[in-house]
Amino acid sequence: MTQLSNKIDSRKTFAIISHPDAGKTTLTEKLLLFGGAIQVAGAVKSNKIKKTATSDFLEIEKQRGISVTTSVMNFSYKGEQINLLDTPGHKDFAEDTYRTLTAVDSVILVIDCVKGVEEQTEKLMKVCRMRETPVIVFINKLDREGRDPVELLDEIEAKLDIRVRPLSWPLGMGRDFKGVYNIYDNTFNFFSPNKQMIEKEIESFAGPNDPKFVKLFGDKAEKLEHDLDLINGVYGDFAVDEYLEGELAPVFFGSALNNFGVQELLDTFIKIAPGPRHRDSTKGLIEPDDENFSGFVFKIHANLDPKHRDRIAFLRVCSGRFERNKFYHHVRLDRNIRFANPATFMAQDKSLIEFAHPGDVIGLYDSGIFKIGDTLTEGEKFMFKGIPSFSPEIFKELVLNDPLKSKQMEKGILQLTDEGLAQVFLHNSSNRKVVGAVGDLQFEVIQYRLINEYGADCRFSHLNFFRACWVIYENPEDISELWRLRSHSLYYDKHGHLTFLAESVYQLELAKEKNPKAQFLFSIEHNSETIELGKTA
Ligand code: G4P
Numbered sequence: 001m002t003q004l005s006n007k008i009d010s011r012k013t014f015a016i017i018s019h020p021d022a023g024k025t026t027l028t029e030k031l032l033l034f035g036g037a038i039q040v041a042g043a044v045k046s047n048k049i050k051k052t053a054t055s056d057f058l059e060i061e062k063q064r065g066i067s068v069t070t071s072v073m074n075f076s077y078k079g080e081q082i083n084l085l086d087t088p089g090h091k092d093f094a095e096d097t098y099r100t101l102t103a104v105d106s107v108i109l110v111i112d113c114v115k116g117v118e119e120q121t122e123k124l125m126k127v128c129r130m131r132e133t134p135v136i137v138f139i140n141k142l143d144r145e146g147r148d149p150v151e152l153l154d155e156i157e158a159k160l161d162i163r164v165r166p167l168s169w170p171l172g173m174g175r176d177f178k179g180v181y182n183i184y185d186n187t188f189n190f191f192s193p194n195k196q197m198i199e200k201e202i203e204s205f206a207g208p209n210d211p212k213f214v215k216l217f218g219d220k221a222e223k224l225e226h227d228l229d230l231i232n233g234v235y236g237d238f239a240v241d242e243y244l245e246g247e248l249a250p251v252f253f254g255s256a257l258n259n260f261g262v263q264e265l266l267d268t269f270i271k272i273a274p275g276p277r278h279r280d281s282t283k284g285l286i287e288p289d290d291e292n293f294s295g296f297v298f299k300i301h302a303n304l305d306p307k308h309r310d311r312i313a314f315l316r317v318c319s320g321r322f323e324r325n326k327f328y329h330h331v332r333l334d335r336n337i338r339f340a341n342p343a344t345f346m347a348q349d350k351s352l353i354e355f356a357h358p359g360d361v362i363g364l365y366d367s368g369i370f371k372i373g374d375t376l377t378e379g380e381k382f383m384f385k386g387i388p389s390f391s392p393e394i395f396k397e398l399v400l401n402d403p404l405k406s407k408q409m410e411k412g413i414l415q416l417t418d419e420g421l422a423q424v425f426l427h428n429s430s431n432r433k434v435v436g437a438v439g440d441l442q443f444e445v446i447q448y449r450l451i452n453e454y455g456a457d458c459r460f461s462h463l464n465f466f467r468a469c470w471v472i473y474e475n476p477e478d479i480s481e482l483w484r485l486r487s488h489s490l491y492y493d494k495h496g497h498l499t500f501l502a503e504s505v506y507q508l509e510l511a512k513e514k515n516p517k518a519q520f521l522f523s524i525e526h527n528s529e530t531i532e533l534g535k536t537a
Pocket residue numbers: 018019020021022023024025026027046048089140141142143144254255256257258
């Protein structure tokens with residue numbers, strides 16, 4: 001085995017995803033405790049933007065700052081190098097999370113046992129399903145009176161369109177919660193509330209009908225035996241291959257806050273989660289053990305300090321070895337560039353790195369040369385595919401208050417949209433600029449930054465659009481009706497793709513009916529030569 005493939009095999013790059021408040025931050029912290037990356041609970045601050053503070057820009061910036069420094073957390077556990085990519089907690093930054101999902105090899109999905117599958121869980125899982133990302137489910141907060149586990153599993157299968165296979169099963173719940181039975185090892189992990197320490201009491205049994213077990217739990221042991229029979233009958237054996245193909249999700253139960261069930265989760269994770277996998281590019285699949293370095297930018301973060309305009313571009317290494325100070329090819333700009341200060345980030349610390357390997361994520365200081373989706377290579381001219389843009393859900397027109405500042409506004413909005421904060425659509429025949437984002441918070445952040453960083457005094461006025469649909473067609477005649485009837489709703493995105501801003505579902509349906517040869521897509525990949533991915537609207 002070569003040195004490179006050794007490095008590749010020992011890396012696991014993943015993200016934890018959840019609906020806000022399900023326990024992502026708490027679980028992250030507990031995983032870091034196990035990895036020895038932090039010593040006490042409380043070291044990782046929640047990067048949630050408190051719901052009450054939506055209009056407090058300082059708070060937004062402060063919170064964003066926290067999420068910069070914790071963007072990638074690495075730790076080692078039992079000989080594996082683990083890269084945990086942080087995702088913003090607030091739903092308004094969901095698109096940032098979608099893009100982060102393009103840089104991971106697997107995910108852990110946290111579900112609150114009281115609330116079950118929530119809106120954001122569904123959206124995030126859709127992205128995982130599209131990419132066939134392997135998923136492990138952690139059902140959290142078992143110390144609370146939650147819903148029946150069978151009912152929860154049924155809901156996950158129905159709403160998230162994935163088959164599940166529980167690997168552990170809870171005994172009791174809420175005040176009555178006794179612990180978790182490991183179905184494969186026949187061990188029982190006794191629950192005791194414990195927020196700080198890594199301690200546990202696990203005992204082996206012959207099965208739930210073991211007299212020792214029955215003596216401990218009486219009727220409950222009988223119920224567990226019945227539950228396990230049912231589960232084994234309904235779900236069949238756990239097949240790792242199906243997990244790796246993104247079709248089957250193993251399920252664990254626990255309580256992140258009480259450090260309970262977390263180690264089992266982590267132990268299984270390092271055993272079954274995939275290492276770096278090949279990535280699709282415009283020249284075909286790029287294997288991680290390819291000797292030549294390559295990687296792509298999936299996230300750009302603005303500097304917290306407005307006096308320093310520089311940003312940090314996060315790059316996922318896909319193949320070969322990245323070296324500090326070596327020249328690499330920036331494919332889109334057709335320029336060779338070297339990086340003197342590549343960094344990794346851990347909690348509040350950043351440290352310089354000399355090398356990085358496939359699966360690693362590095363932060364590159366960026367003076368404005370990067371856009372999301374940019375590819376670096378050792379000279380080859382290909383771009384990585386698979387970094388989608390999704391239709392925004394809220395649209396507003398950007399209006400300049402001071403007409404003398406139009407250059408500043410133009411520059412500002414282009415740079416801010418390069419960071420992926422929002423998308424901008426330019427009207428086909430007027431100066432109108434429509435900004436689209438997933439949540440209201442982004443508009444506040446953009447307006448604040450345009451004023452403070454670019455000196456462009458501007459405001460937003462609300463528009464009633466339903467969705468942006470990228471229009472794909474072969475011949476101009478295919479969309480002649482669209483131009484004739486809807487030219488006022490036709491815009492170009494930043495990459496020059498024709499986009500139809502539909503005011504309603506009805507209008508979209510009508511457009512599809514009148515232009516049957518065209519395709520209307522809710523998502524698009526800009527690096528593909530041909531636009532293949534994309535849910536049809
Ligand atoms: P998020 O990142 O997914 O948004 O969730 P986060 O970890 O911040 O957890 C949300 C809330 O749920 C927190 O309470 C956290 O303490 C609590 N929580 C997480 N895991 C468990 C668990 O296993 N059991 C119980 N009972 N609660 C859990 P909070 O009151 O919002 O914040 P805090 O004051 O505790 O920080």
